[in-house]
Amino acid sequence: MNIRGAIAILKNELQRFFRTAFGSILSPVLTTSLYIVVFGAAIGGRMDPSLFGGATYGAFLVPGLIMLTLLSESTSNASFGIYMPKFTGAIYELLSAPVGVAETIIGFVGAAAMKSLIIAGIILLTARVFVDYSIAHPLLAIGYIVLVAAAFALFGFILGLWADGFEKLQIVPMLILMPLTFLGGTFYSIEMLAEPWRTVAQFNPIFYLINGLRWTFTGSSDVPIGIAFGFTLAFLALCVAIIAWIFRTGWRLRE
Amino acid sequence: MVTKTPETILDIRGLEKTYKGGVQALAGVDLQIRKGEIFALLGPNGAGKTTLIGSVCGLVNPTGGTITAFGSDIRSNWREARRRIGLVPQELSFDMFDKVIRQVRYSRGMFGCAPDEARIEEVLRSLSLWDKRNEPIRKLSGGMKRRVMIAKALSHEPDLLFLDEPTAGVDVELRRDMWKQIEALRERGTTIILTTHYIEEAEEIADRVGVINKGQILLTDDKAAIMAQLGRTEAVFELAHPMSEIPAAIASYPVVLEDDGRKLVYRGGDGTGQGKRDVAELAQDLTRNGIAFTGLDAHESSLEEIFVGLLEDRQEEAA
Numbered sequence: 001m002n003i004r005g006a007i008a009i010l011k012n013e014l015q016r017f018f019r020t021a022f023g024s025i026l027s028p029v030l031t032t033s034l035y036i037v038v039f040g041a042a043i044g045g046r047m048d049p050s051l052f053g054g055a056t057y058g059a060f061l062v063p064g065l066i067m068l069t070l071l072s073e074s075t076s077n078a079s080f081g082i083y084m085p086k087f088t089g090a091i092y093e094l095l096s097a098p099v100g101v102a103e104t105i106i107g108f109v110g111a112a113a114m115k116s117l118i119i120a121g122i123i124l125l126t127a128r129v130f131v132d133y134s135i136a137h138p139l140l141a142i143g144y145i146v147l148v149a150a151a152f153a154l155f156g157f158i159l160g161l162w163a164d165g166f167e168k169l170q171i172v173p174m175l176i177l178m179p180l181t182f183l184g185g186t187f188y189s190i191e192m193l194a195e196p197w198r199t200v201a202q203f204n205p206i207f208y209l210i211n212g213l214r215w216t217f218t219g220s221s222d223v224p225i226g227i228a229f230g231f232t233l234a235f236l237a238l239c240v241a242i243i244a245w246i247f248r249t250g251w252r253l254r255e
Numbered sequence: 256m257v258t259k260t261p262e263t264i265l266d267i268r269g270l271e272k273t274y275k276g277g278v279q280a281l282a283g284v285d286l287q288i289r290k291g292e293i294f295a296l297l298g299p300n301g302a303g304k305t306t307l308i309g310s311v312c313g314l315v316n317p318t319g320g321t322i323t324a325f326g327s328d329i330r331s332n333w334r335e336a337r338r339r340i341g342l343v344p345q346e347l348s349f350d351m352f353d354k355v356i357r358q359v360r361y362s363r364g365m366f367g368c369a370p371d372e373a374r375i376e377e378v379l380r381s382l383s384l385w386d387k388r389n390e391p392i393r394k395l396s397g398g399m400k401r402r403v404m405i406a407k408a409l410s411h412e413p414d415l416l417f418l419d420e421p422t423a424g425v426d427v428e429l430r431r432d433m434w435k436q437i438e439a440l441r442e443r444g445t446t447i448i449l450t451t452h453y454i455e456e457a458e459e460i461a462d463r464v465g466v467i468n469k470g471q472i473l474l475t476d477d478k479a480a481i482m483a484q485l486g487r488t489e490a491v492f493e494l495a496h497p498m499s500e501i502p503a504a505i506a507s508y509p510v511v512l513e514d515d516g517r518k519l520v521y522r523g524g525d526g527t528g529q530g531k532r533d534v535a536e537l538a539q540d541l542t543r544n545g546i547a548f549t550g551l552d553a554h555e556s557s558l559e560e561i562f563v564g565l566l567e568d569r570q571e572e573a574a
Contacts, residue, residue: 002334002367003367004364004367004368004369005364005365005366005367007364008360008361008363008364008365009364009365011361011364012350012357012361015353015357016350016353019352019353084350085348085350088348088349088350088351089344089346089348090348090349090350092312092314092342092344092348093342093349093362093365093407094365095312095313095314096312096313096314096337096340096342097337097365097366097367098333098334098335098337098338098366098367099365100334250316254313254314254315254316255274255309255314255315255316
């Protein structure tokens with residue numbers, strides 16, 4: 001294994017991120033802060049805490065918004081990170097270098113996950129300014145956040161390899177990920193939904209992710225934590241398997 | 256005859272590549288590259304040059320044949336092979352917003368080499384990029400950008416370097432400069448394979464030349480041997496008075512009349528200088544026989560003409 005190679009890619013990707021740090025950090029932090037202020041503080045004060053397991057709506061919202069950020073940032077960072085060299089042609093170097101699937105995952109996916117973790121961390125801190133929340137299981141919360149960031153960075157990496165145009169790069173996050181996250185209980189508990197929507201919501205994979213994280217924050221959620229963790233791990237394993245296959249066959253990489 | 260054959264650094268046997276659309280880019284390429292040489296691969300557009308390079312460098316999955324580099328198969332020993340091979344592709348492709356020195360460091364790291372600032376400085380200085388090291392690449396001129404590509408490929412000290420059209424779109428001065436760089440690399444022991452459209456380039460710097468067309472190597476030989484075998488001298492005498500037939504005195508030369516007898520054209524020689532001597536004697540014979548000429552235009556056929564001739568011959572054979 002070419003550890004220096006993996007570190008070089010990781011450093012290069014992070015450095016690219018910090019080069020545009022102002023925009024890439026500020027914009028998700030601002031968006032999320034707006035959600036918290038508008039929904040959490042302005043509207044949330046009028047909501048009955050019993051709907052959210054006794055927590056305030058603001059505190060209920062925080063893990064959902066963290067998940068929203070993690071999913072979109074991990075996916076877009078990783079997909080963009082690998083799509084750009086494909087687009088500019090700079091990928092030739094990666095393909096001609098003694099770099100295999102492990103180094104590539106550590107470098108590109110690791111950097112993308114780290115970026116979204118940095119942003120998630122900043123949002124967690126910023127949210128504290130507006131909302132009084134607590135974390136019931138801090139270690140599990142950190143572990144879960146890292147797991148989700150890694151899984152969706154892997155997913156984004158696949159997306160970036162698959163995309164052969166900027167449109168495709170946007171389509172999955174915009175048309176699938178974002179709606180599923182909104183419908184997966186970022187802003188509400190499915191207890192609040194009437195049938196058949198309550199049943200339909202349970203087919204949304206993101207629903208389990210959001211509720212897994214919510215459990216680590218509030219200690220209660222719509223689904224058992226084991227299912228949420230198991231689901232995330234399975235998704236991560238699936239993504240790793242797909243990437244390994246891509247590297248073995250050279251699909252969308254080698255002609 | 257047993258002579259000491261130079262060590263083969265790259266051995267390509269029966270290499271084939273058929274793209275998904277059915278286009279056959281390589282149709283059984285056999286090519287052996289000797290350690291320490293500069294090998295120029297000549298061929299028209301679409302001949303398979305870039306596919307051949309891509310197959311060795313890991314950009315293309317060949318559909319048949321074997322590639323042995325440094326004595327072992329590059330599929331089974333890909334890490335070692337890639338670590339020792341450098342590639343400068345045709346297109347300028349890198350992170351345009353990054354600084355020169357960072358991109359070069361990045362390349363070195365990616366190839367698994369320990370950081371070595373002295374080596375980075377040496378590479379940048381040798382390519383006259385040191386003063387520009389902290390510039391974002393996008394601010395450099397085209398020629399400078401190409402040097403950055405070369406610097407990246409040299410950062411990990413490859414033993415075998417591929418240059419795909421290294422001087423395409425580069426001005427004459429810079430091209431000469433680039434040739435010096437390539438020569439300097441060879442002196443350090445790097446084996447170089449370059450593809451080019453500029454025959455002048457192959458003529459100037461290559462030790463051996465290979466001609467590729469339609470996915471097949473038509474010939475490989477020492478440059479001098481190709482020139483000797485296929486080289487020709489052409490000399491055009493512009494006659495003061497048109498002639499209707501060639502005088503007996505000069506009939507022994509390979510000459511013809513052209514342009515309604517206004518031009519006497521010599522075509523002969525063998526690329527070793529015989530043609531030039533012939534032309535000098537012919538000029539004297541013309542004078543001795545009172546045949547006045549008002550102009551003389553003589554030149555040696557270049558590899559380009561040889562190359563075009565070769566392709567035409569093959570096409571005729573095929574037809």
